[in-house]
Amino acid sequence: MCAGPRRCDVALPTLAVHKFASCDGCQLSLLDLEDELLAVAGVVQIANFMEASREVLPPPYDVTLVEGSITSAHDAARIKQIRKETTVLITIGACATAGGIQALRNWKDVDDFSRYVYAHPEFLDTLQTSTPVADHVPVDFELRGCPISKHQLLEVLVAFLQGRRPNIPTYSVCVECKLKGNPCVMVSHGTPCLGPVTQAGCNALCPTYDRGCYGCFGPMESPNTASLADQWKVMGASDKDLVDAFRSFNAWSEAFRVESDRRETSIEIGGVR
Amino acid sequence: MTNAREISVEYLARVEGEGSMRVKVVDDQIEHVEFSIFEPPRFFEAFLRGRPHTDAPDITARICGICPIAYQMSSVHAMENAFGVTVDGSLRELRRLIYCGEWIESHALHIYLLHAPDFLGYESGIHMAADHRDVVEQGLRLKKVGNSIVGLVGGREIHPINVRVGGFYRVPTKRELEALIPELEWAKDAAVATVRFVSGFSFPDADLDYEFVSLSHPDEYPFNEGRIVSSKGLDLSIPEYNDYFVEEHVERSNALHSRIRERGAYHVGPLARYNLNFEKLTQLDQELAHEVGLGAVVTNPFKSIIVRAVETLYAVEEALRIIDEYVEPSEPHIAYTATEGEGHGASEAPRGLLYHRYRIHDDGRIADAQIVPPTSQNQLTIERDLRSVLEEHLDLPDDKLSWVLEQSIRNYDPCISCATHFLDLTVERG
Numbered sequence: 001m002c003a004g005p006r007r008c009d010v011a012l013p014t015l016a017v018h019k020f021a022s023c024d025g026c027q028l029s030l031l032d033l034e035d036e037l038l039a040v041a042g043v044v045q046i047a048n049f050m051e052a053s054r055e056v057l058p059p060p061y062d063v064t065l066v067e068g069s070i071t072s073a074h075d076a077a078r079i080k081q082i083r084k085e086t087t088v089l090i091t092i093g094a095c096a097t098a099g100g101i102q103a104l105r106n107w108k109d110v111d112d113f114s115r116y117v118y119a120h121p122e123f124l125d126t127l128q129t130s131t132p133v134a135d136h137v138p139v140d141f142e143l144r145g146c147p148i149s150k151h152q153l154l155e156v157l158v159a160f161l162q163g164r165r166p167n168i169p170t171y172s173v174c175v176e177c178k179l180k181g182n183p184c185v186m187v188s189h190g191t192p193c194l195g196p197v198t199q200a201g202c203n204a205l206c207p208t209y210d211r212g213c214y215g216c217f218g219p220m221e222s223p224n225t226a227s228l229a230d231q232w233k234v235m236g237a238s239d240k241d242l243v244d245a246f247r248s249f250n251a252w253s254e255a256f257r258v259e260s261d262r263r264e265t266s267i268e269i270g271g272v273r
Numbered sequence: 274m275t276n277a278r279e280i281s282v283e284y285l286a287r288v289e290g291e292g293s294m295r296v297k298v299v300d301d302q303i304e305h306v307e308f309s310i311f312e313p314p315r316f317f318e319a320f321l322r323g324r325p326h327t328d329a330p331d332i333t334a335r336i337c338g339i340c341p342i343a344y345q346m347s348s349v350h351a352m353e354n355a356f357g358v359t360v361d362g363s364l365r366e367l368r369r370l371i372y373c374g375e376w377i378e379s380h381a382l383h384i385y386l387l388h389a390p391d392f393l394g395y396e397s398g399i400h401m402a403a404d405h406r407d408v409v410e411q412g413l414r415l416k417k418v419g420n421s422i423v424g425l426v427g428g429r430e431i432h433p434i435n436v437r438v439g440g441f442y443r444v445p446t447k448r449e450l451e452a453l454i455p456e457l458e459w460a461k462d463a464a465v466a467t468v469r470f471v472s473g474f475s476f477p478d479a480d481l482d483y484e485f486v487s488l489s490h491p492d493e494y495p496f497n498e499g500r501i502v503s504s505k506g507l508d509l510s511i512p513e514y515n516d517y518f519v520e521e522h523v524e525r526s527n528a529l530h531s532r533i534r535e536r537g538a539y540h541v542g543p544l545a546r547y548n549l550n551f552e553k554l555t556q557l558d559q560e561l562a563h564e565v566g567l568g569a570v571v572t573n574p575f576k577s578i579i580v581r582a583v584e585t586l587y588a589v590e591e592a593l594r595i596i597d598e599y600v601e602p603s604e605p606h607i608a609y610t611a612t613e614g615e616g617h618g619a620s621e622a623p624r625g626l627l628y629h630r631y632r633i634h635d636d637g638r639i640a641d642a643q644i645v646p647p648t649s650q651n652q653l654t655i656e657r658d659l660r661s662v663l664e665e666h667l668d669l670p671d672d673k674l675s676w677v678l679e680q681s682i683r684n685y686d687p688c689i690s691c692a693t694h695f696l697d698l699t700v701e702r703g
Contacts, residue, residue, distance in 0.1 A: 025338020025431040034417040053397030054286040104320040113319035147431040211442040
């Protein structure tokens with residue numbers, strides 16, 4: 001079919017967008033590309049994107065974007081089918097790449113959670129854990145962030161269309177603060193910050209707004225979480241504060257999970273400090 | 274011989290989140306109507322327990338990527354209610370301003386990309402752009418104006434980082450806000466053009482008896498504050514919410530259904546706000562509404578698209594007023610002490626009333642949380658509408674019938690991600 005503002009004389013690569021447990025924010029990032037959306041729709045065929053279109057073209061697809069984490073048996077089966085139907089699978093956002101905020105259930109009894117929110121937990125199909133897509137199927141690229149940066153999303157799409165590696169830095173938020181000329185919030189006004197262990201991509205947003213980074217892009221490559229946690233304690237944070245800080249939108253990412261577990265263990269040994 | 278038709282839409286398009294619809298008609302008698310939500314539950318209320326109260330605006334924002342400001346506003350107002358704190362002056366104005374941004378962004382998205390294609394017979398806004406590129410570009414630019422307000426005041430468009438209990442982390446300078454004025458002036462004309470454009474669509478007949486519910490404030494069109502009022506006489510303070518409204522868990526839906534105690538379904542969102550607060554709109558809004566044939570009360574849910582456009586215009590005008598009158602506050606937030614207690618907050622998300630309640634421990638951590646999103650509150654009303662639209666349009670073939678039923682669901686701009694703590698469309702004809 002040929003509809004939309006695009007050339008009709010060439011076969012365009014097909015794009016699918018799927019959603020699992022999530023807030024919709026990362027796929028909304030595609031629609032938030034107000035200046036580029038129609039241009040994107042001119043070079044890819046949007047083949048299956050329920051939030052934007054009733055039209056669904058049959059698989060296979062060239063590139064599939066997946067938002068959201070796997071939290072039900074139905075979804076665990078659905079992601080396997082989606083993997084079969086696409087050449088390239090890209091996961092977008094903290095839910096799809098790390099389990100999301102809903103992975104806080106992984107430390108709790110989900111039956112207790114169900115009873116707290118729902119009168120009839122027996123109506124629900126829900127797993128004990130919220131896990132990233134890569135725990136279930138092979139993933140070609142993981143784009144971090146809660147939410148993702150729409151500019152990074154555009155870079156990833158263009159890179160895959162051009163057959164090159166996406167230029168997504170894996171250094172820390174600190175680098176972005178330095179590039180922006182921000183005074184360090186830890187050094188200059190004693191505000192605890194996760195920037196030293198968090199992957200860049202937000203353009204050092206929180207420090208620019210006079211607050212500490214809360215880690216929404218997840219761990220950078222090779223983060224020294226233990227050292228940063230010690231520094232937070234020097235600044236007066238408790239182990240409980242550290243558990244809360246590491247257990248947020250990327251709680252189930254390995255580096256943050258390990259550090260939060262370590263701090264929880266020291267609460268159990270030493271009492272709450 | 275019986276003639277049964279079943280129409281089902283397993284995954285509704287152009288709504289936020291995962292929902293479906295099923296209807297069954299036997300011998301032109303409606304046997305079954307169901308609008309359900311299969312989006313998996315995420316248990317926000319459960320994992321908020323034990324978290325610092327200061328986490329609430331950041332965490333609850335993640336319930337919805339389309340209306341994070343609504344969650345941030347209802348949560349900070351609930352906390353401030355618990356601690357006896359009042360945020361006023363320029364900080365209060367900045368909260369209205371960021372909410373204007375969210376309304377403009379969310380309404381423009383819904384009008385142009387999600388809902389207008391139904392009226393014009395396109396599968397999507399992208400398809401619509403092939404024939405109406407200038408219209409879609411106008412919609413995207415309008416959406417961007419809203420996003421630029423949220424981006425400046427909140428730090429970023431989705432999941433802003435600058436909202437906190439007591440105010441903000443950093444407040445914008447007058448000069449930063451004034452930079453938004455030229456695009457807002459353009460947006461004012463574009464919003465007027467949007468009202469005229471969408472009012473030219475053809476609207477299915479529908480005149481239903483609703484109980485409309487929204488906030489109402491003596492001096493202003495409601496965003497963050499006011500009393501909860503209804504078109505059938507309710508008038509209560511926000512903390513009395515649970516005395517009048519109740520949530521139920523039904524099997525077909527991962528969203529709780531809300532009803533007014535001993536009365537039933539009610540209607541929240543743009544139509545409710547407009548009908549209950551018409552006189553609070555600006556003179557320009559009211560005159561334009563009359564020009565395009567809207568009275569002070571609109572009961573045809575298909576015309577919600579016009580009301581959304583009027584509200585978009587209001588939000589643009591209000592943003593211009595706030596920027597014009599803005600005086601930089603001396604502090605970005607006001608100091609407070611967290612104490613043990615219970616707090617209630619309600620604000621007007623683009624889709625309608627959003628209620629939050631928290632109980633706080635003496636250490637400032639959350640003991641208990643309750644969040645009632647607009648789409649849960651509209652769920653019963655959406656099903657009632659489906660039944661009525663189905664009755665009106667039984668003569669249509671299945672594909673056309675399915676489309677008008679889907680369109681009637683999209684009248685509510687349902688946000689399923691929100692309501693799940695919520696949607697699935699099947700029309701069955703046996």
